[in-house]
Amino acid sequence: MLRRPHVLAFPYPAQGHVIPLLEISQCLVKHGVKVTFLNTDYNHKRVVNALGQNNYIGDQIKLVSIPDGMEPEGDRNDLGMLTKTMVRVMPEKLEELIENINRLENEKITCVVADGSMGWVMEVAEKMKLRRAAFWPAAAGLLALSFSVQRFLDDGIVDDNGTPVKQQMIQLAPTMAAIHSSKLVWACIGDFNTQKIVFDFTIDNNETIKKAERLICNSTYDLEPGALDLIPEFLPIGPLLSSNRLGNSAGYFWPEDSTCLKWLDQQQQNSVIYVAFGSFTVFDKEQFQELASGLELTNRPFLWVVRPDITNDAIDAYPEGFQDRVATRRQMVGWAPQQKVLTHPSIACFLSHCGWNSTMEGVSNGVPFLCWPYFADQFLNESYICDIWKVGLRFNKNKNGIITREEIMKKVDQVLEDENFKARALDLKETSLNSVREGGQSDKTFKNFVQWIKAEASVQVA
Ligand code: UDP
Numbered sequence: 001m002l003r004r005p006h007v008l009a010f011p012y013p014a015q016g017h018v019i020p021l022l023e024i025s026q027c028l029v030k031h032g033v034k035v036t037f038l039n040t041d042y043n044h045k046r047v048v049n050a051l052g053q054n055n056y057i058g059d060q061i062k063l064v065s066i067p068d069g070m071e072p073e074g075d076r077n078d079l080g081m082l083t084k085t086m087v088r089v090m091p092e093k094l095e096e097l098i099e100n101i102n103r104l105e106n107e108k109i110t111c112v113v114a115d116g117s118m119g120w121v122m123e124v125a126e127k128m129k130l131r132r133a134a135f136w137p138a139a140a141g142l143l144a145l146s147f148s149v150q151r152f153l154d155d156g157i158v159d160d161n162g163t164p165v166k167q168q169m170i171q172l173a174p175t176m177a178a179i180h181s182s183k184l185v186w187a188c189i190g191d192f193n194t195q196k197i198v199f200d201f202t203i204d205n206n207e208t209i210k211k212a213e214r215l216i217c218n219s220t221y222d223l224e225p226g227a228l229d230l231i232p233e234f235l236p237i238g239p240l241l242s243s244n245r246l247g248n249s250a251g252y253f254w255p256e257d258s259t260c261l262k263w264l265d266q267q268q269q270n271s272v273i274y275v276a277f278g279s280f281t282v283f284d285k286e287q288f289q290e291l292a293s294g295l296e297l298t299n300r301p302f303l304w305v306v307r308p309d310i311t312n313d314a315i316d317a318y319p320e321g322f323q324d325r326v327a328t329r330r331q332m333v334g335w336a337p338q339q340k341v342l343t344h345p346s347i348a349c350f351l352s353h354c355g356w357n358s359t360m361e362g363v364s365n366g367v368p369f370l371c372w373p374y375f376a377d378q379f380l381n382e383s384y385i386c387d388i389w390k391v392g393l394r395f396n397k398n399k400n401g402i403i404t405r406e407e408i409m410k411k412v413d414q415v416l417e418d419e420n421f422k423a424r425a426l427d428l429k430e431t432s433l434n435s436v437r438e439g440g441q442s443d444k445t446f447k448n449f450v451q452w453i454k455a456e457a458s459v460q461v462a
Contacts, residue, residue, distance in 0.1 A: 006105070007028055012118055133212055133449070139380060148172060163192075242339055269345045284311065285312075
């Protein structure tokens, strides 16, 4: 009998990190690798609760957890605090967990695949003499920018706190998205404190991530040639989509509401605006109402994901009478099966916050974008969409910092009436899907990655 190689997969504790790593985990299982998936206790409960009775993941992958070090009621959307606390508490817990598993199980953990923003996990894995790979769930371009921190300091673009002191555009390579210095990831992730923590952490992480023996990412060479040329060791295996293995996407923190798929079946082809802002974005009441009024003004059907926590008072945040006025052409859900929604033929465009997963999912389905970035790397992704791939439009804010209903209507009309957006989006879909098809570049890279995991891990036992 052959002992399988055993991977411990460990995402950063945020929705957009859990989903793609669980996708990779399911692909690894398909290739004969045993996977144990590690969440923080807090997220583990959410994932298991959201799966409910239908915990099919648990049949293939053991779901385990360790504490993140935060108080039970701590604000886990405070990424600075979360990141700082985790590094203090989790390395020891992680080591204990691996030791326990390896004491009890026949198929011992041979390899750790952890989020690239947690380089400290690579240190633990190295210490324990395990194979180690880092998975980067964001754009390759974001890591290229992170690796350039020292240069930004040397050139006086940012100060020691990461505060942008020179106001300028930054473009590391001609085919890479350009961003303004004020939109560097740490500079738009929260208050000054958070900025400083994330900036310092980026500098540390640039070192610890080097301990990874493999560095994989959810991208393709065709989408990001410039960024990938800058980091030759990067191995793109994207786009990571559950449809590649004819399965469902999993790891949701909120229960999915799939009734919207039936509603989409009743809509005309290429007619619906899909509106979703990922897992972090929050709106104040004024902007939320303006968005609702903008959608109303478009006179088009729309499917809008309104997470329970998207605004402090979502229930009565809608403009008066809005629900009745749009009743025949709208669907609102708390959490959609987004990957399935985006493959639906009735979807015409994606009004998105431009998280990297959403970006890859929209691109892989040939759907033009309307970009509404909220924080962190989403401005970089917006620039890829609008300036490099030219498959979407950005919104402009008015002098009060609001995206108005008229601006929303105007840009929706513009992106849907100019057929070039759809044509380019379909080209990009073909290119990105080619890479994950049998024999494509991402497909080959992933299979090589599996071989690397398997090498020397299979041991003949009696
Ligand atoms: N997502 C989903 N249903 C929703 C909204 C989002 O399944 O209603 C998924 C989406 O498909 C993506 C992830 O949640 O895989 C969000 O990741 P992304 O990087 O786009 O944004 P983040 O949440 O990290 O800001």
